[in-house]
Amino acid sequence: MPGEGSGSALSVDDEKVSPILCEDELSSGGRYLLEGLGSNRYFMMGSTQQTQEGSSPCSLFPYTSQSGGVYAGSDGSRYTASLHYGSVLPSASFCQSLCAGRGDFGAGYQFGHGSGNGYHAYQGSGSGIGSMALSGAGLRAQVYLCNRPLWLKFHRHQTEMIITKQGRRMFPFLSFNITGLSLTTHYNVFVEIVLADPNHWRFQGGKWVTCGKADNNMQGNKIYVHPESPNTGAHWMRQEISFGKLKLTNNKGANTNAAQMIVLQSLHKYQPRLHIVEVSDDGIESTGRDPKTQIFTFPENQFIAVTAYQNTDITQLKIDHNPFAKGFRDNYDSMYTVSERERLTPSPSDSPRTQQIVPGARYTVQPFLQDQFVNNLTQSRLYNAERTVPQTNGMLSPQVEDVGAAQRWLVTSVQQTNGSKLELTAYEGDYSSSLLPYSFKSLPLQGTHSLGYYPDAAFASVTAGWGSRGSYPRKVASGLPWSPRPSPTDFTDELVADKDKSREGNTFNQSSAWMESTPSLKLDSAEPSIYSVVCKRRRVSLSESGAESSPTVKCEDPSVSENFNKDSSSNSKAIGYYAFYAGS
């Protein structure tokens, strides 16, 4: 694998610049001049400091001001200045509307380079789908971050990614859906991870603070090419594109599996970027003056590379959501040992077996744009307890997270013969008005399509990210007495932010507006209040002494907790969830 910026077959146009600048961002001084910063490229966003301090939802979209000049690496990197955030840049007025109305771009940020003037201002459709023409091709590619809710969860606490000498997989991993590509044109799809800011970071006083300048002389591979590259647009659009096998390392001299590893430096903040490069049929990149490249950046993918976790909230999130860390879940037994007979309705989310019967990529349907592995988490594992770290430690304010997490996308699995595989549906559209205070115009809910999609797609995303495991041939849903559906936790996840609010208010009125139409959500909405009383708990760790501000209070009444798990997580949620779909 080529080293940084040396991908022979991968090149990015470095000439295009976005003419669109967001006034807010400009005035914020969130841009850096990076001349002389060395060979590294920086993903330039509004400074983290600013976004931490600022409560404006606009901070969620700090890239709105970016133009092509942000990658002004002094090494003449081939990727310099190829970022064109302006493609979906809201105008200044849109920024204002964001701040005022808590609007959202949606799950898909669309960047890319166009033909000079082809920067498409946000249309205000609320679809969250930006659009940008490929140079010369006239095709608009759109990229959706599939597991965005989970990313937001981590991002809220400032995501940390472990790096080791032998390489560590990312979690959450990067997973995208792409639309708008030419069906027959070949593309290389790869991820590049660049410095997000010029700072060195350290975890101090329960939060991340800058600590001097970043070491910008880091050498090593910064690119991970998707193993299926190159491939046709039809291929890329057929299913989720996951980078679950991407590994992060701090071993500069790593030779083995170098293609699978990206070399990072500990305590630096990084920004992954997705590149889609059009290539000729023989796999050679398009040549000429105007290579057809698009780059997509999701700010919630930012993370700080660490050799050991610093923030216990991040650790807990990893344990809770990463199946490989299941062994560290403290009440794993009680969570999953409820006999099948005791269940009124089996829940797709409460059995470890569930993960083994995940159909995965066997079904080529588009996975529910969902948390990866988030489904296996029962509601007993919430973060209601007092925190060691300010909740706004991350880039997002709770409010901002509300915006992002509450946002839902469902990519239906309709296998259309015309090749347009993806039919995007704003799943929550019907009730967004009551739940979400910001204006968000959703695409129409496709009732029959959506319902028909759920049974198999519910778990597709669970395994899709882990590469080839999707071909698991057995124990598919057909053998189950129930039809798997998106886990109720999906909704609950979205409501995490609401939980934080409700734990103080202890009121159910908050979501009453949509209780009537969404029974399952009603149940989930009620959970925070229940749990804030019954089961304030955190990760149980021997090392976590009482001296720390994070309490180690376990469920005061295990039976209550267990019953809750059983009744609510399995039964109520499943029933409620089912009722929701059946009744919708």
Next chain:
DNA sequence: CTTTTCACAGTCGCGCGGATGGGA
């Protein structure tokens, strides 16, 4: 004191081979 490295135990799932069942 901070950061990195390493061994560890638990979990997961791929891949293999054998068992099972249905159809020709």
Next chain:
DNA sequence: TCCCATCCGCGCGACTGTGAAAAG
């Protein structure tokens, strides 16, 4: 009886965070 597809169990390697030790 044979063939094929599916199911099942097992072993191994990959993967995880932990916690102590080492390194800086």
